Amino acid sequence: MSVVLSLSDTVRLTEVLLSVAVIQQSAEHMTRVGAERLIFGVRVLVAFGLLIGDNSGPLVAGVAIAGLFAAELVMLHRFQGPYNGGSSKMTLLIIACLGAYHLAPTERGRELAVAYLAAQLTLSYFVSGYVKVIRHEWRSGRALTDVFRFSAYPVSERLRGWADRPRVLLAMSWGVMGFELVFPLTLLHPLALMAGLFVAAGFHFSNALFFGLNRFFWIWICAYPSILWFQGRVFG
Template sequence: MTFDDALRATELLLALAFLQQSAEHVFGSRVAPKLFAIRGALSFLLLFGLQSQWVLLGLCLHSLAVLHRFQGPYNGGSDRMGLLVLFCLCLAHWAPDGLWAQAAFGYLAVQVMLSYFVSGQVKIANPDWRGGQALRDVFGFSAYPVTASLRDLSKRPRLLWWASWSAMVFEVLFPISVLNPTVLALFLAIAFCFHLANACLFGLNRFVWFWLASYPSIFWLQGRILDGA
């Protein structure tokens, strides 16, 4: 994947993620609808590639207003990832061509890989995760909007033990996937399914779109590393 193709793919996916988020605020929850209508309008421009450089700068400034409105990210980790993708993309557009622009975009890829690795490492160090108790607690009485029927999964410790270890092993192994294009495609497909499952089970729908928007940067970085090797 060329640098320009990866930037454009990221723009498209980020625009779609912001449009989904804006639609939710404007038509669904009605929380700060005017603020998110502006984000939606800017995202449309980004989707069609109209003045992308200026639109990205506008979205960065607008995101400061959103942070001020909610005194921080509205939805924790998923919004932080959205901001990371946005700011890295904006820097890649505004930095001088060549190494600086690539460094900004490569930083995004490294952060995404670390997001999986660090998450797995933290879980493996926690005895509750190693024994499956953490996931039982999540299904049993977490504050996530888990539906009542899924709470019964907390009574299936063996299944949750396997699920815990599958997630932990996958996450800590994620960085080595960058060594082979087929393995990376496989890992990203699994990661996407993982986020999709979290959206269905826990309502963490924003993670799906923002993490997906970051995947072109990993594909590009892998090509850059393998070409240079």
């Protein structure tokens, strides 16, 4: 069973998910003081505006998107680059694509804005797999071994024991690389895409559970409606 989304429903669902993700990202900073608290506080307020934008009309949603974009630019300056690496880049990408959708004067332009987000989501997996597979340390499983043994990422010291399971980590390495490399092929069928997104969400969830990378889980989920719409629009 496939999921059929209209373009407007896709954008609205993306806006709702983005709002929740931005509020979740910003809430932890409400205990801070000074400029940082102000920046993230404004971010929360603007995200709430986007969350209710559907009931208040497209103008409110458009203004909220512009506000989030401005907040991201302020954060880039404040933190001298992306605040949280890849998740911050994906946040800015989604905001920019939503902004392009609201600014586009034609239906084709609006479709291209959402299609671009779907294409970037697809590439985020494929390129990640390609970068890994050309590196010997990933093909041998050593990269994951080093992550568990030496990095500060594992949220529990007990997880470091996985570094002593080289065969398991080798299988995990090839499992991750294989999935990321074949992900674009899931676009060929709606059921394959649903399965691919389910696996991808599970991958992000495991990273959040084991390594504390929770921001990646929420913000990547925000882009999933775009690829569901794109699959139906291009391959359906």
